Amino acid sequence: MRASELLAPTLRETPAEAEIVSHQLLLRGGFIRKAAAGIYTYLPLGRRVLAKIEQIIREEMDRAGGQEVVLPIIQPAELWQESGRWEVYGEEMFRLQDRHRRQFCLGPTHEEIITALVRSEVTSYKQLPLLLYQIQNKYRDERRPRFGLLRGREFVMKDLYSFDLDQEGLNQSYQKMYQAYSNVFRRCGLDFRPVQADSGAIGGNYSHEFMALAAAGEALLVYCRECDYAANVEIAEARALPKAAAENPAPLKEVATPGQKTVTEICTFLQVTPDKLIKTLFYEADGQLIAALVRGDRELNEVKLQNHLNCRHLVLADPERVMKAAGAPVGFVGPVGLQGIPLYADLEIPYLVNGVAGANREGYHLVNVNPGRDFKTAAVVDIRQVEAGEPCPRCGAPLAQARGIEVGQVFQLGTKYSSVLGAKYTDARGQEHPIVMGCYGIGVSRTMAAIVEQCHDDQGIIWPLSVAPYQVVIIPASLKDDGQREVAEGLYRELAAAGVEVVYDDRDERAGLKFVEADLIGYPLRVTVGKRTVTSGTVDVKWRSRKEETPLPLEGLTAQIQTLLAREMEKYRLRG
RNA sequence: CGGGAUGUAGCUCAGUUUGGCUAGAGCACCUGCUUUGGGAGCAGGGGGUCGCAGGUUCAAAUCCUGUCAUCCCGACCA
Structure with a gap:
């Protein structure tokens, strides 16, 4: 393919609409x-x-x-x-x-x-x-x-x-x-x-x-x-990772927590760590209201919850519906005393001793909440999001x-x-x-x-040879030089005839622009024909993915390039 | 669908706040000369219903209303 005939309109500047x-x-x-x-x-x-x-x-x-x-x-x-x-x-x-x-x-x-x-x-x-x-x-x-x-x-x-x-x-x-x-x-x-x-x-x-x-x-x-x-x-899959709790269950107590809604706020206010909190999240599962419980330091995983519930649509319940069902606004709701709403607790919830939860009364939370004693769950299921560093469910090594x-x-x-x-x-x-x-x-x-x-650098794309639009680009440094032009033309014809997918940059442009565009487009192998080609009979060959440029003699060049390509292609061959 | 932002030349943008004269710049494009191993220089030239529709006004890219499109965050998603 001749670059002069190829419709490959490059842009100097990054279009505003493109983010990645x-x-x-x-x-x-x-x-x-x-x-x-x-x-x-x-x-x-x-x-x-x-x-x-x-x-x-x-x-x-x-x-x-x-x-x-x-x-x-x-x-x-x-x-x-x-x-x-x-x-x-x-x-x-x-x-x-x-x-x-x-x-x-x-x-x-x-x-x-x-x-x-x-x-x-x-x-x-x-x-x-x-x-x-x-x-x-x-x-x-x-x-x-x-x-x-x-x-x-x-x-x-x-x-x-x-x-x-x-x-x-x-x-x-x-x-x-x-x-x-x-x-x-x-x-x-x-x-x-x-x-x-x-x-x-x-x-x-x-x-x-x-x-x-x-x-x-x-x-x-x-x-x-x-x-x-x-x-x-x-x-x-998440494992229950209970913190060793040496304390004994204490009596349930309601405490005033005016305006303290988020996990961070409550922890600061009550001087407790987030893993003591019971986060209560209301969902509508195909229209039916349910509550999911996870520890304050954990994230709920909706996909897992949905799979356990086996429902078609699962959405976070809107605040008004929560208000109606629990008698308190979001931020003050908890599992204790909830009537007619099935509770799905994460695996870690049963291990909590003297936890903290919303009191279902605006401005109040409960402390010394003990699962089992203070509320009963519909099911204890794995519904929290796994985080980096947790033990692998198979072998126990830390997960990445x-x-x-x-x-x-x-x-x-x-x-x-x-x-x-x-x-x-x-x-x-x-x-x-x-x-x-x-x-x-x-x-x-x-x-x-x-x-x-995965395959790019600051200059542009670096196509793997197996999927590159063309494998080789030939760049003559100066087309005005008849010697260079003839060599480049000839090499182009020879490579094309040998079945190599090659672009010959025959445009009347400066060499610098051609290099920049070749890097942007990402042709895997670049062959530069320049002054040295005429004087010493070599071209400069460079892989897009590497820094070095090596001179190769014109003699037997087509075969040499084919060998280089075949060797590179080995990377993308299947082993065994 | 909720929140935010943007629509002016092929691309990137200025001009809009505070309405005013022929709507601008850089890049790209065309012509010529010079240049030619990492996005050249000079000179000249072409290209715009300022997203669209309506309104206000002596006057609208600029103000108002509506609408469409695009992007980002979220929700959602074989």
Whole structure:
């Protein structure tokens, strides 16, 4: 490719709208442009990176036995009504009507459509297992699209669905995908970690997320440095860590605490440590009021609470409703004497001796609160957020914490969709069974952004060779010098003919500008043709990721470059 | 959806408080000359319904009302 013909409009300045590095650099490097909030155009360079990532995914899916299909983006409402998700999905679904006023949506995901396909085409156990996948745009009308490609409303996703006879088959498919995902992200050059994850509204009971470690990530995860335990904090198991309490239970006492509402205020006022406090949080679980109790020095984890309650919607109750139910405003509510509101206590609560809690009377708190004696709980459950430094639930070593970008997730769905939509097979004895399903997603465009988050410096992007838009850029220092121009042209032709993905910067610009742009765009290997090329017959070769520049003789240069590229590519090969 | 902010040239922004003359700068773009190994210099040039709609006024980028869009924080989220 000649740079003079390439549409790669770089920006000198960082666009005001871009907050995080990947968004900034992808805009500045001329990879993407915004069309609307969360909706992007991919320019030639962006498209090439995307295609590289897609190809890696395709190879790994095919290797695992997947078959590629293309499912419709526009999907009929009927199918979604059948699965019950037409209503459940709510505002996040882009809906539209055709000229006959029939209802459709833009596919936010494809469980319905693929299950419908399989129910009509698969009837016998002989046709299973089956792994079907596609790489295609998804549409989700996010409440708040942000961070460029990391959370868009239109984005590229690979989704694979597995269909098996039984749980054992599903386990095997799941295992295959887990391995395939590890392969994909390794080949993309990502520093990633698979973590145990919540299966969320998509259903199912077993799930892992693949997290690209990055400060810009929206997800928080904990992992053990000693064993292989790693989990999204949403579901990370907490242990009860009771402080050794030597005291004996004392009589319950009400004390005036005028205006003292927050944990910090109360602790200062009453001269106690936060771990003595019982935080009482009211939630509406599918409309029903419940109270959750955690220690004052802990954070409640809503995902865990929701999973224990097994409810669909969980929201913090509004203050008025709390006032009505407890008889006191938020800040003065507590578990003692609450009538008709189930109490869900965190694992650590029962260990508290002489704790502090709201008195359910404005301006008052109770001291010497003793769980069991002073109030009864509906359940004692793990509902607090795990923090860095806590012991690993597997081996006890201190847990580390990190932020991650969720680039992939694998789910065991079981028969959630197949039973609702009637996807069944007949076994060898003529018995009908629902097909056992799994689903597996990779955010392709998000992966592209995640790579940039991890691979950049002050000058720009440093693409891993495996996903770079082009592998090599040739920069002639001066095009006015016929000698340089001829060598550069010739080298370009030779490399291109040898199948190397190469950009020849033939623009009538100063060399300095070309270097700056090459660094911004992030071509992995740079070949500079300059005065020395003409005088001593060498070019200067430099990796984007390294500082040194080395002279290489023109003789046999194409083969030499191919060798260099092949050696570098080894980094992204799978081991074993 | 709640809170905050911003919309002026392709990009980054000034001008708005206190209404006033032909709406500005830098970068980018076009032409010419010089320059040419890390975002060149000089000269000349093109590009704007000041987000949109309405209102107040002799006069609106500037004041008022409405509306749309975008960004950030939160809530939410296969």
